[in-house]
Each structure stands twice: as structure tokens, then as C-alpha cells.
Amino acid sequence: MSEHVKILKTEILSDNWYTLRKITYDFQRKDGQWVTQNREAYDRGNGSTILLYNKEKKTVILTKQFRLPTFINGNDSGMLIETCAGLLDKDNAEDCIRRETEEETGYKISSVKKIFKAYMSPGSVTEVLYFFIAEYSNTMKVNDGGGVDIHEDIEVLELDFDKAYNQIQTGEIKDGKTIMLLQYAKLNSLLD
Secondary structure (H helix, E strand, O other), X not given: OOOOEEEEEEEEXXXXXXXXXXXXXXXXXXXXXXXXXXXXXXEOOOXXXXXEEEXXXXXXEEEEEEOHHHHOOOOOOOEEEXXXXXXXXXXXXXXHHHHHHHHHHOEOOOOXXXXXXXXXXXXXXXXXXXXXXXXXXXXXXXXXXXXXXXXXXXXXXXXXXXXXXXXXXXXXXXXXHHHHHHHHHHHOOOOO
């Protein structure tokens, strides 16, 4: 714990789906003054995400599914194009993304590369997201994907990389993790 933060009180506001806590704490500002603050933090665990790419075909595998929070915040259909992702649960980040890749996309990938980790919404969510990339080929396809959970209804998309990258500009892709991974691929010439 930091010497500049003292947790005074933690209240659980909800633990219905994940855990929402209200935390009261003292924080020492850079001028040395201590102030008491209250914040809510949503803890849903940490996760992993991956960009699957094929250099030969110059394609990427993405998913499309309904996301309620986007729907209630202006995404008319609620559908979102995303990179494959999932919560770690009790796995490490690499095991998680291997499992999620097979469940969501139907590809059993042989090797993955972790490229970075990031807090995606640090003002309110505790989640750290681990970012991976991996090459895929048709020989790695072991099932249709789409999710194994009865609550998931995932469409698997194989898109030309340039088309996917341009969908950032057109607004068809508006998911942060997906934008970050597509930009990483572009900046690092993964499909050249």
C-alpha cells in the first residue's frame, strides 16, 4: 500500500454480477495536504484479449456480439465488433486467452505473444487487461466457435486487415481493446 493513501472504509454496494464497492479513503495531495474522498470501484476481475492474424491472407479474426452497456449508451443495435477476450477466472492470462480463443473463435492457437497490459477504465473499474497477438491458419480451426456459454451468441468474423483497420475510422469498430490491437498490428507491420 502507498504511504499517500489510507483506506478508511469499504462498503459493498452490490455483488450481484460482480462486486461494486464504495471506498472512503484519505489521500495525500502533492502539496502535502490530506483530503478524504469517496469513490465507487467495480471489480469484475482481470481479463485477456487477443488479435488473431494471418500474414499470408492478410486477415484478422474478430467477433461480433450484443453488449448491453453499449446499447443503453447510444449504440443503436448494441452489437460490437471486438477482439476475442475473456475474464481470467482462476487461470493465468495466457491460459485464459488460449481457452477463450478456442471457445469464441474455434481456433486452437499454438503460440501467443503477450505485448502489454493496460487498465481500460481506471476511474471506475479495477480490471487489468492483458493484450496478446497470435498468428492463425485454417489448420488451427477445430470448431465453429461462437461461445460455449448459453448466454453467449458470438459471430466469428474473418476480415481483411485493411478493411478492419478502416472500420475504426468509419465507426464500425468502436471497442477500445480492438482499436488498440489493430493499431499495434499496423504500427508493427504484423501483416506486411
